[in-house]
Amino acid sequence: MTTLYIVVPCYNEQEVLPETSKRFLAKLKALIDGGKITDSSRILFVNDGSKDKTWDLIAQYHEQDCHFSGLKLSRNRGHQNALLAGLMTAKEHADCVVSLDADLQDDINAVDEMLAKFEEGCDIVYGVRSSRAKDTFFKRTTAVGFYKFMRALGANVLENHADYRLMSKRSLDALAEFSEVNLFLRGMVPLVGFKFATVSYVREERFAGESKYPLKKMLSFAFDGITSFSVKPLSIITSIGFIVFVVSILAAVYALVTFILGHAVSGWTSTIISLWFLGGVQLICLGVVGQYIGKIYNEVKRRPRYIIEDFLNQ
Template sequence: MEREKNQILYLVIPCYNEQEVLPETSRRLKEKMESLMDRNMISRDSKIMFVNDGSKDRTWEMIEELHDQDPLYQGVKLSRNRGHQNALLGGLMTAKEYADMVISLDADLQDDIDVIDQFVEKYYEGCDIVYGVRSARTTDTFFKRFTAEGFYKIINLMGGEVVFNHADYRLMSKRALNELANYKEVNLFLRGIVPMIGFKTDVVTYERHERLAGESKYPLKKMLALAVDGITSLSIKPIRFIVFLGFMIFMCSILMLIYSLVQHFLGNTSIGWTSLIVSIWAIGGLQLLAIGVIGEYIGKIYLETKERPRYIIEKVLR
């Protein structure tokens, strides 16, 4: 079902030490928003919301300056650094109170902002979630391309439902954001949670650009941490793998027992060797099996019971 046009759009941009890119980013985003407003695609009440994730440079001061110069810019300041996913969620939950639709993107503008028009058009066509998907990874090194594509395949293999080559460049309607608010897990991985929401979805493809300035905030260490968070927050298959491994080792102990008995009857055994080897394999396998079974329950409890605040908002510029 198509929607009426001229609705309120918020852009939510998490920022961590982005003082080098903010001037150019804010200028380009303002031009894009004014272009959409002039064509009556979005309301004049639409905003650009920067979320400061505990930056150590002048990022927050620059956001305050932008807000003072133009009410188009708004700011959310977290009390401390909580990581990209939590900062993004904090911005989304703040923006959903005022916007009809929200688009999340990174401050470095590697994601092509010219496709924002397509996001909005698909929203008016009735989509509640629109994913920005990279059409190719030609700007990546071979190592990054190999590891990134492997990450998406492993996530899906482990039981997680993620959109291939999609990061956090997406549009979500107010209805979708209200449903996202019902997901309370602390181990946050939005790329896997958002597809769980359902509703009508679509995809917009784009080419990713080079970073405007500064260095990437996602070095290999953080990428690996994100991968671990993604797998553990979406699936308990790693724990089940431990159970499977324990079972296989236990079966090996049975085979070793049979082998030892055969060797015994053939007269090719050493005294004490059979009992020692069988004991080591059997106990080791049973220990892994027990740890896996206990871990199955602990993993589920871990995901459900912590209930720590995922972020704390110190200040909102409106």
């Protein structure tokens, strides 16, 4: 039989953890009783430097039931690093690993179908939300635009998929070969290859607590994904520079012709607009280039992506 680990990154989740642990344990035991997974399967909560009582609750659940495991990072490292820490730890104990968030938005019952796909030979099974009808117009529009933009830039990302997925030990071993510090797992996992499948589910509202991805963090996460998997923004900057250069030549020719014909008029407005426009373009281009340089800076330092302080498992 299959040994399954369910990896759940947690950051300040004390409000939702009591219900999350209850539902996840019920699902795990139902799968064990049904003979689909072994009794050595576990729910692995990863505490990402929480400031509330999240770790205390995780330790408490572990004491009460051995099917709960806990991984404590030395400090907050962000969702992607916490998720990777859980995956890399779980792969040493499991045949396959399912990752999902603690907020109960992802349907835990989809794990049954994921396991069925795994038994059929799929190394990766993506959980894909069936609809975005519950999202606001703004969130729905920006999400669709993000996926289209990523694909246009050449990044292989699956639409309406977050980090709810099943991965086999073999695929996790392959993922471990990716050593970059700037993590965007939604783009990295498809690069692993191997046979994959998708499972659709209905995404619910967050059960309790606050979202860990407000608009500012979502925009930052999206930009990280773009710059981590495509250099096309740099090509776009080159194109913009060429276009501005051509326009400036045409403007110079126009100014020269009007001067020769005696129609030259001192244009304060056009001069100011041109200066602001060119200045804005230059600053944007420098900003994009700076983002890539910053990523290179982080990569070459080779600092650890996370440090494990404690691991509760039995």
